[in-house]
Amino acid sequence: MTQAIPMTLAEKLVARAAGRESVRPGEVVTAKVDLAMMHDSGGPRRVAPMLERLQARLWDPDRVVVISDHYVPAVDAESAGILDLTRKWVKAAGVTNFHDMQGICHVVLPERGHLRPGLFVVGGDSHSPTGGAFGTYMFGVGATEMCGVLVTGEIWLRVPETILLHWTGRLAPGVVAKDMILAMCAKLGMDGGRYQAIQYAGDTVAGLAMQERMTLSNMAAELGAQTGLIAPDTVTRDYLLAAGVPAGEIELAAWQGDAAAAAERHDFDAATLSPMVAAPHSPANSAAVGEHGNVSVDQAYIGACTGAKINDLRMAAGVLKGRRVASGTRLLIAPASARTTAEAAADGTLAVLTEAGAILLSSGCGACAGYGAGVLAENETCIASTARNFKGRMGAGSSKVYLGSPYTVAASAVAGRIADPREFLA
Amino acid sequence: MSSAANNAGRVWKFGDNIDTDVLAPGLYMKSPLAELARHCLESVEPRFAKEVKPGDIVVGGRNFGMGSSREQAVMALRELGVAAVVAPSFAGIFYRNALNLGLLALVCPEAAQIRTDAVLAVDATAATLRDLETGKIYVCETLPAHLLQMIADGGLLPHLEKKLNAQRSKEAQA
Numbered sequence: 048m049t050q051a052i053p054m055t056l057a058e059k060l061v062a063r064a065a066g067r068e069s070v071r072p073g074e075v076v077t078a079k080v081d082l083a084m085m086h087d088s089g090g091p092r093r094v095a096p097m098l099e100r101l102q103a104r105l106w107d108p109d110r111v112v113v114i115s116d117h118y119v120p121a122v123d124a125e126s127a128g129i130l131d132l133t134r135k136w137v138k139a140a141g142v143t144n145f146h147d148m149q150g151i152c153h154v155v156l157p158e159r160g161h162l163r164p165g166l167f168v169v170g171g172d173s174h175s176p177t178g179g180a181f182g183t184y185m186f187g188v189g190a191t192e193m194c195g196v197l198v199t200g201e202i203w204l205r206v207p208e209t210i211l212l213h214w215t216g217r218l219a220p221g222v223v224a225k226d227m228i229l230a231m232c233a234k235l236g237m238d239g240g241r242y243q244a245i246q247y248a249g250d251t252v253a254g255l256a257m258q259e260r261m262t263l264s265n266m267a268a269e270l271g272a273q274t275g276l277i278a279p280d281t282v283t284r285d286y287l288l289a290a291g292v293p294a295g296e297i298e299l300a301a302w303q304g305d306a307a308a309a310a311e312r313h314d315f316d317a318a319t320l321s322p323m324v325a326a327p328h329s330p331a332n333s334a335a336v337g338e339h340g341n342v343s344v345d346q347a348y349i350g351a352c353t354g355a356k357i358n359d360l361r362m363a364a365g366v367l368k369g370r371r372v373a374s375g376t377r378l379l380i381a382p383a384s385a386r387t388t389a390e391a392a393a394d395g396t397l398a399v400l401t402e403a404g405a406i407l408l409s410s411g412c413g414a415c416a417g418y419g420a421g422v423l424a425e426n427e428t429c430i431a432s433t434a435r436n437f438k439g440r441m442g443a444g445s446s447k448v449y450l451g452s453p454y455t456v457a458a459s460a461v462a463g464r465i466a467d468p469r470e471f472l473a
Numbered sequence: 474m475s476s477a478a479n480n481a482g483r484v485w486k487f488g489d490n491i492d493t494d495v496l497a498p499g500l501y502m503k504s505p506l507a508e509l510a511r512h513c514l515e516s517v518e519p520r521f522a523k524e525v526k527p528g529d530i531v532v533g534g535r536n537f538g539m540g541s542s543r544e545q546a547v548m549a550l551r552e553l554g555v556a557a558v559v560a561p562s563f564a565g566i567f568y569r570n571a572l573n574l575g576l577l578a579l580v581c582p583e584a585a586q587i588r589t590d591a592v593l594a595v596d597a598t599a600a601t602l603r604d605l606e607t608g609k610i611y612v613c614e615t616l617p618a619h620l621l622q623m624i625a626d627g628g629l630l631p632h633l634e635k636k637l638n639a640q641r642s643k644e645a646q647a
């Protein structure tokens with residue numbers, strides 16, 4: 048055996064995709080793409096005309112996954128047209144991996160067994176780093192770049208440096224992954240990730256369920272990183288087995304960073320963390336929930352790829368059980384996927400939510416990006432379990448969006464104002 | 474290299490965290506590109522879209538192009554004839570979109586020192602900017618050859634088109 052150069056997880060993933068023994072940060076390499084994921088908004092309707100201009104076919108239709116989630120269900124002729132175009136294109140292009148109205152792409156992709164450790168995947172959406180939670184190198188690209196991938200099956204990238212975000216200690220009851228990522232946004236800022244590879248590590252991260260890890264990786268986008276990795280372990284394996292991935296395809300040992308590999312490191316203490324809330328209009332405006340004063344809310348929204356997975360709905364149910372949404376406040380819940388809804392129905396979570404007065408919406412991006420049901424009027428205030436609270440994103444330009452965990456959003460719905468969930472969980 | 478990338482242009486300076494909504498305001502996203510471009514950066518510098526000349530250079534602060542993956546943020550600058558965007562750091566997806574759409578994006582650690590209204594000669598291959606008045610040279614991070622070629626071809630699509638056509642004519646001759 049020759050002595051191998053120590054590499055971080057990100058470097059190992061990129062080296063494999065580039066067909067190289069080793070890579071160094073800063074090098075530019077061409078990587079082979081294992082899978083390309085597109086949704087109805089940035090996908091077929093944008094790339095179809097480009098492919099036509101090039102008179103080119105897909106490099107491998109079996110490595111393309113299309114998921115309709117942004118304009119579902121159609122609310123007007125325009126959105127219906129986009130979905131119609133998507134369905135027709137998928138057929139004509141020979142894409143068999145099409146999940147139509149089954150939920151939000153970043154949640155559906157792993158749920159249907161498309162991800163696993165070691166893969167190199169691009170997604171036509173900025174929250175594609177979510178895939179990093181599975182030890183997959185996944186990042187978002189624009190439509191033109193996606194077209195390039197669809198034709199060549201390749202993409203260039205600069206080998207990223209690794210930024211290790213290391214958490215130790217036990218989270219207090221009512222404090223979850225969303226609070227961790229909001230704390231990291233506050234500390235590092237919206238460009239703290241410098242378009243490098245973030246890796247979340249430490250015993251706190253190892254103790255998180257898969258859906259919670261996905262929340263961390265998802266919001267690597269808000270840290271400005273290219274991807275947000277978590278080294279795979281038995282938690283990853285169990286999730287993937289349940290999603291139908293054959294055991295033989297789940298490799299754990301190969302996808303661990305070497306301790307000797309160089310990385311910038313930031314340390315965080317989980318034990319002292321409080322529930323966090325981001326004030327308008329940036330996730331970086333995060334502070335402990337108690338520091339926001341008395342903010343009454345018109346709407347509480349549990350939705351998005353970030354905050355409406357089964358664990359998220361169970362958190363909400365934990366607060367809402369035996370309680371009612373405050374009068375004058377509406378609580379909207381859009382489960383992240385059809386499977387999430389089915390699971391929540393099976394274990395009684397759904398009944399708790401609706402008995403508390405929550406209004407159930409369909410699975411899709413919905414109000415998160417202002418596309419679907421649940422958008423805000425001028426001057427309204429909302430607290431949401433989503434990823435972004437940029438100005439005007441969820442509706443009218445003067446509306447204000449606060450971000451919090453599903454616990455905090457549910458507690459705020461009951462109180463009618465931004466509230467500390469710990470008061471409801473005691 | 475295309476000549477445009479080596480020409481001189483006047484500098485327009487902007488601050489940190491210029492986001493994609495400022496570059497391509499949502500209000501005009503459904504409008505034709507020419508209309509959208511007329512509102513590019515207007516909320517921070519109303520003169521920009523009116524007075525910018527083909528060949529001019531946009532110099533931004535940290536995290537230029539933050540926000541969504543919308544390519545219109547790049548297309549608007551290109552539509553106005555901007556020859557290059559220079560910043561100490563870019564938001565990753567914007568940076569890639571810029572190069573893919575044939576807009577030269579240069580990472581320049583000293584960008585903050587560049588004067589507004591300076592006239593800079595851009596050498597894309599060497600990744601340098603030269604202030605024509607003071608003679609000062611700003612060194613940027615070099616771009617790999619394949620990206621320079623892609624930008625010279627006008628972006629990823631024309632670049633691919635060229636490659637595919639070459640491949641096809643070779644196959645036809647064989």
Ligand code: SF4
Nearest residue numbers: 174351352412415416
């Ligand atoms: S739910 Fe929101 S953040 Fe997630 S993919 Fe949809 S629009 Fe983007």
